[in-house]
Amino acid sequence: EVQLVESGxxxxxxxxxxxxxxxxxxxxxxxxxxxxVRQAPGGGLEWxxxxxxxxxxxxxxxxxxxxxxxSRDNAENSVYLQMNSLRAEDTAVYYCASLWELHIWGQxxxxxxxx
Amino acid sequence: xxxxxxxxxxxASPGASASLTCTLRSGINVDTYRIYWYQQKPGSPxxxxxxxKSDSDKQQGSGVPSRFSGSKDASANAGILLISGLQSEDxxxxxxxxxxxNAYVFGTGTKVTVL
Numbered sequence: 001e002v003q004l005v006e007s008g009x010x011x012x013x014x015x016x017x018x019x020x021x022x023x024x025x026x027x028x029x030x031x032x033x034x035x036x037v038r039q040a041p042g043g044g045l046e047w048x049x050x051x052x053x054x055x056x057x058x059x060x061x062x063x064x065x066x067x068x069x070x071s072r073d074n075a076e077n078s079v080y081l082q083m084n085s086l087r088a089e090d091t092a093v094y095y096c097a098s099l100w101e102l103h104i105w106g107q108x109x110x111x112x113x114x115x
Numbered sequence: 116x117x118x119x120x121x122x123x124x125x126x127a128s129p130g131a132s133a134s135l136t137c138t139l140r141s142g143i144n145v146d147t148y149r150i151y152w153y154q155q156k157p158g159s160p161x162x163x164x165x166x167x168k169s170d171s172d173k174q175q176g177s178g179v180p181s182r183f184s185g186s187k188d189a190s191a192n193a194g195i196l197l198i199s200g201l202q203s204e205d206x207x208x209x210x211x212x213x214x215x216x217n218a219y220v221f222g223t224g225t226k227v228t229v230l
Binding site: 035037044045046047050059060061062095097099103104105106107108 | 151153155159160161162163176177210212217218219220221222223224
């Protein structure tokens, strides 16, 4: 079964950091681009970041202002999102996805930023 | 100014057709973009429905019924998702998406209610 499974979410204090992981299975992970998308409670979808198959091409949403970093390990079939300087407005469900060709999404992991 | 604007809600009866619009910001020409459409039900990640650029450049998502179709209204600078023969299971949030300036952009979302 083709799937993406996120982990690493949880409760973090404002100003803190968190690293999300996404494990891929059921397909040749190294052949597909990956993305991170989030959705605040009751809100819409917000794309965060993209990484190409080799990692040579990376893009971020302007709104992140350099606080988040995407990476991938094709040997481990995983993609990561390092999130720093977290704010209350970063509270959301975070999805990893492959939007360009595979059109698949993980189930999401909840991140809550609160003191 | 919002890049992709969708009506916040739409209601229709079972068996009717529903036309969901995704209007691109002035200065962004709908003709040049692939418009992607997603369906999201409560508590679940978005599901890919289809993409549409033209009748010669379109793709239906795997397993997506043919009663979901895409088109464009160039005069309105908008992408359109047409749902024919509405069913109760179509009640969900719908989002459009484009790749614009090295970033994915999601629309504001439309909540479809089947009365």
